[in-house]
Structures are given as structure tokens and as C-alpha cells.
């Protein structure tokens with residue numbers, strides 16, 4: 001296990017290039033098994049979740065060739081298994097996308113139930129309801145979800161809750177179902193549109209991604225394709241929050257500003273200046289920051305993944321702010337750690353009250369999950385003195401070279417061994 005040592009009171013300054021989207025990459029990689037031809041994915045982020053996904057694919061029998069730092073060529077013609085390895089799958093929740101993609105290609109899939117959970121309950125009832133509607137039989141035995149379908153048939157599925165995971169899994173299965181599927185009340189995130197573009201490049205017929213109704217006409221065969229992963233809007237948003245919270249000036253480059261509108265608007269409301277150019281956004285946090293209310297919602301609302309960094313920003317803003325977490329029940333794991341740094345935060349159910357403007361002080365803290373880890377690092381950059389952030393493997397799962405990029409913006413952050421921290425097992429994001 002490793003930890004970060006961060007020196008505080010650093011105003012970030014400069015430009016940072018944003019990597020490819022984690023949440024797109026972890027859907028596109030499992031989708032690649034739907035063809036037996038060669039697929040090329042470009043702009044993949046170099047993060048642990050992508051490496052784990054690559055291991056799962058290799059273990060299934062996919063032949064993989066690296067093309068430069070961020071591109072891969074995958075040839076799934078020789079897949080020999082329909083059951084991804086439990087040891088690998090338990091490391092990341094998104095491995096459940098193999099339910100949809102293996103079912104589409106082979107009519108069978110055996111995938112372990114996604115493991116422990118840091119964000120409160122994360123049921124998969126909507127995924128299973130949709131697979132059943134498409135004609136799959138589902139048996140849950142010994143911790144495995146076993147799906148079989150003689151034939152997948154198009155159906156109309158209305159999601160009871162807007163779920164990114166269920167939308168993706170059902171798009172994958174429906175792409176190979178006979179006839180038309182209508183998915184209603186689906187997620188509208190840019191990652192859904194990215195997957196739709198990739199599936200269509202492989203020969204699928206998916207229409208309406210990015211709206212709340214997706215129409216899919218199933219096809220029998222998928223072909224090889226070349227696809228570039230969209231920029232990571234959550235990574236970009238994290239740096240934008242960090243720029244404002246540290247009272248610095250940072251340009252995030254290689255972004256799609258449209259994907260960042262809710263974040264841009266909120267940062268402006270808090271008092272930072274934001275300049276938007278076609279492929280870059282500059283945040284200037286040198287003016288006084290004022291309190292604000294922040295409510296998380298599915299896209300195009302303010303993303304739940306940026307609620308922890310958003311809380312740190314509100315800690316730096318003068319006055320009382322209110323956060324309402326509407327997407328996950330238990331996404332306040334960072335609060336106790338922030339309190340150790342002197343933050344004044346009170347949580348009541350889904351609401352957090354933040355008394356901002358109190359200076360934070362450096363402290364030893366532990367990253368409870370991916371986005372909380374990023375938030376604690378931002379808090380450490382704003383704090384007086386040095387902080388130690390343990391359990392950095394959470395951060396490595398989703399941020400490509402986070403400390404390198406922060407160092408490039410003038411931060412003092414380095415990684416060192418951490419013998420003292422005994423990580424709880426089975427936590428995934």
C-alpha cells in the first residue's frame with residue numbers, strides 16, 4: 001500500500017491535458033467482445049481499472065496488442081470462456097458489463113455478483129429486469145449470475161431508476177437481439193453516447209443515445225472498428241474544482257466543454273471566473289469564493305462523482321452551503337476525513353451542511369473511495385501544513401497520473417510506501 005504526502009497552501013497554476021474517460025473505457029472494453037474481428041480503442045486512460053479490464057479480456061482469451069501509450073488492438077475471435085475470472089472481476093464493478101456483451105455474442109454469460117460498495121446500496125435489479133425482458137433466463141447461484149438465452153428478442157423496457165450501468169448493459173444485449181428494443185427512462189451521460197457510437201461503428205443500429213429513449217434494431221453480426229474514447233469529464237471537473245479551491249488558475253485541455261456545463265455553471269456561481277474555449281476551459285479562483293447550494297443529479301445535472309471535490313470547494317467558500325446527494329444513499333465517506341482536517345460539515349441523511357471559509361489544517365487521512373480520495377488531495381492542497389493520504393490505490397483506479405499532473409501545476413505531492421495502513425477489503429467504486 002502507498003500514500004501521498006502533500007504540502008498545503010499551493011495555488012495550482014498552468015495547463016493540464018485530460019485523459020480518456022474511465023467510465024467510457026470500462027464499457028467499451030467489454031463491448032469489444034461482441035465481434036470476433038479486430039477492434040482498436042484509442043485514448044484509453046492509463047488507470048488501474050483499465051488495466052484490470054485488459055487482464056479480464058486476456059483471461060477470456062482475447063488477443064491484445066498495445067499501440068502506443070493509450071491505444072490497444074483487441075481481437076476477440078479466440079474467446080474461449082463465458083465466465084470472467086472472479087479474482088479479477090471482484091476488483092471492479094464495471095466488469096458486470098460482460099453480462100450484456102457475452103450474452104450478446106454467445107447467448108450465455110456467468111459473471112460474479114458485483115462486490116462490496118462504498119456509496120451505499122447499489123442494486124442491479126434494473127439490469128436483470130431488462131435482460132429478462134429480452135428473453136434471458138437468470139439464475140443466481142454461489143455468488144454467480146448465470147444468464148442464458150436461446151434467442152434474445154427485442155422488447156420495450158422502462159427503467160424504474162435512471163441507471164448508467166443498466167442502460168449500458170441493456171444496450172449491449174439489445175444490440176444483438178432479434179427485432180427492435182425500446183429502452184425508456186435511460187441515462188443520458190456522454191459515456192452512453194460514446195458507447196452508442198462505438199456499437200454503431202461495429203455495425204449495430206442504436207439511435208437516440210443522449211436522450212431518455214434509445215431505440216435499437218438488433219443485428220446478427222458485429223465487425224471490427226476503430227474508436228477514440230471521449231475525454232474524462234470527471235477528471236476535468238476534478239481539476240476545475242482544484243483550481244478554484246486552491247485559489248489558482250488552471251486550464252484543462254482536450255475537453256468537450258458541453259459535457260462540463262453543470263460544473264462550469266456551479267464554479268461560476270461560487271465566484272471563480274471560467275473561460276470556455278472550443279477544446280479547453282480555464283478556471284481562475286483568485287476572486288473571493290461565496291457559498292452555494294449543490295444538488296447532484298444524473299446528466300446533465302451536477303455529477304455525483306464531483307460531489308466530494310465540490311464539497312472541498314465549498315469548504316473554501318465563505319458562508320453556509322448545502323449539498324444534497326440525490327444519486328447515492330451513502331456518498332459521504334469523505335466527510336469524517338475532511339473533519340479531521342478541520343472542516344465544519346454536518347450530514348443529515350442525504351444533506352450536508354458546510355460552514356465554509358474556515359482554514360483547513362494538514363492531517364493524516366485515508367481515501368475511502370476514488371472520488372473521495374481526489375477530494376482529500378484537493379483539501380490537502382488548500383490546507384495549512386502537510387497531509388498524508390493513505391489508500392491511494394483508490395485514486396489510481398480512476399485518475400491517470402494524478403500526482404504527475406498536479407506536480408505539473410505546481411503542487412508538492414509525492415508517493416511513498418505506507419506500512420501502517422491496513423486497507424479494508426472488498427471496496428469498489
Ligand code: EPU
Pocket residue numbers: 022023026094121122123124125126127128161162163164165166187303304305327328329370371398429
Ligand atoms: N440503481 C438501482 N438499480 C439498478 C441500478 C442502479 O436502484 O439496477 C440505482 C443506484 O443504486 C443509484 C442510481 O440507480 O442510486 C444510479 O446508479 P447507476 O447505475 O447510474 O450507477 P453505476 O452505473 O453503478 C456509474 C459510474 C459511477 C457513477 C454513477 C452515477 C461507471 C463504471 N460508474 O455507476 O462512477 O458514480 O454511474 O453517475 O460508469 C466513479 O467513477 O467514481 C463512479 C462511482
